[in-house]
Amino acid sequence: MGRPPCCDKVGIKKGPWTPEEDIILVSYIQEHGPGNWRAVPTNTGLMRCSKSCRLRWTNYLRPGIKRGNFTPHEEGMIIHLQALLGNKWAAIATYLPQRTDNDIKNYWNTHLKKKLKKLQSGSLQPQTASDSTAHYHQFLSKSYGDQRAMNENSKHQSGHGMLSENSSVYASSAENISRLLEGWMRSSPNTANTSYMNENRDRFYRDFGKIVPSELCNDGSGSSVQCYRPQQLDQHDGANGINPADHDLECILSFDDHKLTSMACDKSSCDSSQKGSESSCGLLDHHDDHDQHNKAKIDNNNPPLSFLEKWLLDESAGQVEGVMEIPPIF
DNA sequence: AAGCGCCTCAACCGCGAAATG
């Protein structure tokens, strides 16, 4: 290869992104759509390399990203998929569309690997490092066995619950940004003097203002798409008499084929939109069109659920009872 | 209160793949 790193240029800024930079980037992407990252720094005046811009968008600013604790179900999915696919974080992330590959990778490295290791060291049976399937079987049994306890815990963790009564923990990134922007605009109204930002700030606010958190959610029918919608959640829970803490479990259990496929499609279509022509991200386009578009995509382009998907869905539906069998195909 | 060490996660780096001319 031998291609020089894109960030070696003089004057390229590194390190944490500032709110100002975030605004500029989001405004630009809102207008032009993700993609052509090469042009982003030039057109926005950001002193960042294209790669940094893309990363910031995909890992943090992209709408629909769920942040915060991983649910037991997500853990299970990750462990499953990691055992099946290896460290193909991007592939794994397509099954958890609200999570970025970076998040999943981090979570694996910082939490799950340790848990599995702990489990391995605690195991009476000597097992090789490659014998991960046995470990994740054990782990999953343990995880799902602990799930109720975890849900129970989440009741008591104000601010750390997993879509429980304090679901704002899972505020969408758009929500994060709007909130962040509000604070920033209040505190430093004159700092945003970048020409591009000045041009686009109004538009940004106008369009972002449209994106109330609930609109980033799907239909709210116990969805696996968990985002910031406290009112809806309250109503929903209240109406059905569901314990808020159990709502998480409810959400997990309500995984269905269409949703997972759609979710995977959502992400891939979002990603594919980076190639240019069509922008199908919720932030950038009309949600209904987006849904229909995805549906059409599913109908027309996607093969039926892959074996892996079906298997995972079966697992989620059945909530993993004890030891799970890995399909021999893998 | 200060110092220390551990943990987390946003961001960076380098490489390969895909796209383009």
Add this chain to the structure above:
DNA sequence: GCATTTCGCGGTTGAGGCGCT
């Protein structure tokens, strides 16, 4: 078919937060 450019992925790093002593 080849060279170059751009994108995306996976591994790694390091700043900052947090808990413990």
